[in-house]
Amino acid sequence: MPIRRRTPLGWKQLVHSKGRLAVATAGVAFAVLLIFMQLGFMNMLFDSTVMIHRQLNADIVLVSSKARDFANPGTFPRARLLQALSTPGVADAEALYVTSRDWIKQSSNDRGERGAMLLLGVRPDFKAFRDPEITAKQHLLVETGAALFDRQTRGDYTAFRAAIERGERPQTELGGRTVTLVDTMQMGSTFGAEGALIVSDQSFFEFAINRNPGAPSVGLVRVEARRDAEAVAAAIRARLGGYDDTMAMTMEKFIEHSKIRIQQESPIAFIFSFGAVIGMLVGLVIVVEILSADVHDHMAEYATFKAMGFTNRALLGVVFEQSLILSVAGFIPGLGISLALYALVRSTLTMPIAMTLERLLLVLFLAVALCVISGAIAMRRVAKADPADVF
Amino acid sequence: MPASSQPVVVIAGLSHSYGSGATRRQVLFDLDLTILPGEVVFLMGPSGCGKTTVLTLVGGLRSVQQGSVRIAGRELLGADEAGLIANRRNCGFIFQSHNLHRSLTALENVRMGLEAQGRGLPADADERCRRILAVVGLEDHATKRQDQLSGGQRQRVAIARALVSEPTLVLADEPTAALDRQTGHDVVALMRRVARERGATVLMVTHDNRVFDLADRILEMEDGRIVGSRQGDSPVPHAGAGHRLEYTT
Ligand SMILES: Nc1ncnc2c1ncn2[C@@H]1O[C@H](COP(=O)(O)OP(=O)(O)OP(=O)(O)O)[C@@H](O)[C@H]1O
Ligand SMILES: [Mg+2]
Numbered sequence A: 001m002p003i004r005r006r007t008p009l010g011w012k013q014l015v016h017s018k019g020r021l022a023v024a025t026a027g028v029a030f031a032v033l034l035i036f037m038q039l040g041f042m043n044m045l046f047d048s049t050v051m052i053h054r055q056l057n058a059d060i061v062l063v064s065s066k067a068r069d070f071a072n073p074g075t076f077p078r079a080r081l082l083q084a085l086s087t088p089g090v091a092d093a094e095a096l097y098v099t100s101r102d103w104i105k106q107s108s109n110d111r112g113e114r115g116a117m118l119l120l121g122v123r124p125d126f127k128a129f130r131d132p133e134i135t136a137k138q139h140l141l142v143e144t145g146a147a148l149f150d151r152q153t154r155g156d157y158t159a160f161r162a163a164i165e166r167g168e169r170p171q172t173e174l175g176g177r178t179v180t181l182v183d184t185m186q187m188g189s190t191f192g193a194e195g196a197l198i199v200s201d202q203s204f205f206e207f208a209i210n211r212n213p214g215a216p217s218v219g220l221v222r223v224e225a226r227r228d229a230e231a232v233a234a235a236i237r238a239r240l241g242g243y244d245d246t247m248a249m250t251m252e253k254f255i256e257h258s259k260i261r262i263q264q265e266s267p268i269a270f271i272f273s274f275g276a277v278i279g280m281l282v283g284l285v286i287v288v289e290i291l292s293a294d295v296h297d298h299m300a301e302y303a304t305f306k307a308m309g310f311t312n313r314a315l316l317g318v319v320f321e322q323s324l325i326l327s328v329a330g331f332i333p334g335l336g337i338s339l340a341l342y343a344l345v346r347s348t349l350t351m352p353i354a355m356t357l358e359r360l361l362l363v364l365f366l367a368v369a370l371c372v373i374s375g376a377i378a379m380r381r382v383a384k385a386d387p388a389d390v391f
Numbered sequence B: 001m002p003a004s005s006q007p008v009v010v011i012a013g014l015s016h017s018y019g020s021g022a023t024r025r026q027v028l029f030d031l032d033l034t035i036l037p038g039e040v041v042f043l044m045g046p047s048g049c050g051k052t053t054v055l056t057l058v059g060g061l062r063s064v065q066q067g068s069v070r071i072a073g074r075e076l077l078g079a080d081e082a083g084l085i086a087n088r089r090n091c092g093f094i095f096q097s098h099n100l101h102r103s104l105t106a107l108e109n110v111r112m113g114l115e116a117q118g119r120g121l122p123a124d125a126d127e128r129c130r131r132i133l134a135v136v137g138l139e140d141h142a143t144k145r146q147d148q149l150s151g152g153q154r155q156r157v158a159i160a161r162a163l164v165s166e167p168t169l170v171l172a173d174e175p176t177a178a179l180d181r182q183t184g185h186d187v188v189a190l191m192r193r194v195a196r197e198r199g200a201t202v203l204m205v206t207h208d209n210r211v212f213d214l215a216d217r218i219l220e221m222e223d224g225r226i227v228g229s230r231q232g233d234s235p236v237p238h239a240g241a242g243h244r245l246e247y248t249t
Helices: A009-016 A018-048 A051-055 A078-085 A132-142 A158-165 A201-207 A229-239 A251-265 A268-297 A299-308 A312-349 A357-384 B051-059 B081-089 B106-115 B125-135 B151-163 B181-197 B209-214
Strands: A060-064 A090-105 A113-122 A146-150 A171-174 A177-185 A195-200 A218-223 A246-250 B009-018 B025-035 B040-044 B066-071 B091-094 B169-173 B201-205 B217-222 B225-231
Touching: A009 A018, A009 A312, A018 A251, A018 A268, A018 A312, A018 A357, A051 A251, A060 A078, A060 A229, A060 A251, A078 A090, A078 A218, A078 A229, A090 A201, A113 A201, A132 A146, A132 A177, A132 A195, A158 A177, A177 A195, A177 A201, A195 A201, A218 A229, A218 A246, A229 A246, A246 A251, A251 A268, A268 A299, A268 A312, A268 A357, A299 A312, A299 B081, A299 B091, A299 B106, A312 A357, B009 B051, B025 B051, B025 B225, B040 B051, B040 B181, B040 B209, B051 B066, B051 B091, B051 B169, B051 B201, B081 B091, B091 B151, B106 B125, B106 B151, B125 B151, B125 B181, B151 B169, B151 B181, B169 B181, B181 B201, B181 B209
Parallel strands: A113 A195, A146 A177, B040 B201, B040 B217, B091 B169, B169 B201
Antiparallel strands: A060 A218, A060 A246, A090 A113, A090 A171, A090 A218, A146 A195, A171 A177, B009 B025, B009 B066, B217 B225
């Protein structure tokens, strides 16, 4: 005999008290939103630390063994670059100089505020970046003091951008010297700096007088065609064997290494996880409160159902059903608002915040877990409903 | 003895106490009671004499402490939770305050009587529910919730819910308490009729002398004991009804 589905009692109870359903849904949505924003910002931060790495036109990277993040890569002796260059399989090796410098933001209202920029120095005739736009404009850097300006720089740079578009060459002060913005490029901002400037290696030493050609920040190594980068990196490491001041690793390893480093060394992961946990707790408190109130209101009905022959398990199923409904009902608006806020952050802060499928599934899982835990807490009272109380 | 005349309820030496230690208080004393199939038995007596306690023990809503309670051949003394639940499924309950679920329609409430059986709903569940709602005169009210029903209608839904699973025994505790005279009488008459049609036995607690004409047998309790039994004013007493006792107020 075909079996009919049982009456969706949990659902019926929830929709019967709409106010309660709305509050619980809002609670879950809030928790979901908070977790999405925390995870989003955290991952954006980790991602942004390797955004410039991804821009670099290199198979293998040399970097100081004391390197921290990209804005503070430290330096290593230029001799290591030459050692790498003489390793079989290496096609070429060039130096990239990196530092952070304050500059005067010639903002449209001319207040002359200061801001921190990431300064990248490279030989103008060397293709150090993957983006063909940068390669095409690098010849402009031959002139001392000339810089390519990252048009995604955070803050109000409409005046600079407009001037460059008109074909002008706006000037401002960088590290106490005059910098000329000859054109724009796209790098994307990082947390540490508002934006980036690319200059020639010669100009770099003008702006950073404490730096010299003998101490580059990053070595960009390219391997010959059909060479395995991992094997060549190992060969370079063998060649550098005696010197522990420099690390050689493939680009993928470099990106991975940098991400792990910031995750381990900064309190960022902890801070953002803490925020996500707070979101969970707030959601938990609200949902426990709502489900408990619903159970409380229906104690007489639950006792009646038990008297009629319902098992405890069947009635716990009602609360469980409510938990699942609330998790999905809260997740959907929570996800919607998060996506809208992500888009807002992308457009106003030009930060690469994006939803990933893994994060979506993770937060859905957390939302379900939150509701099921709340349900389990609220359920304990259902077991206490005494069928003998019904008369 | 043919199976059909096996007693539905056999209570022997039933005692019950509430509380423990110093606050322990015995409320039932050495009760004996036998009810035959199809009988409609009313239980009456002053407040606090233990009527509801008897009903909860017979229904398997409480564990039997001492004495024997056999319902349709099932011994409830020492029964585990599964045994109690099986007994509950074999009983239809009608409560003083109808206890319908306020989020559910009349039809859905009745259907809970079938879902309580724990076997999954049969395909003709809704049809059966509609049929019994028609029997209690509520075919046009199937989609109404309790706040759209009168007190008498709610009690009729409760009757339908109690009887839809065709229980052996119907247990009712003052089902007329919240109803006016005529409605109360109608509801009990209906319960009696539906129970009769389905071969169910009825044990009902009531103070309400306005419905005594609907009983086959009336038992009187006092201080945890059955102190009297008489035939009801029912025009057609059941064959198995007990002997007539003088009943004095
Ligand atoms: N759960 C309980 N715990 C302790 N004592 C109880 C409990 N239930 C009932 N009693 C006591 O047991 C006695 C019998 O109660 P019971 O409810 O069976 O009486 P009753 O005849 O149904 O009364 P009423 O007509 O008022 O409904 C009363 O003195 C009551 O106070
Ligand atoms: Mg009572």
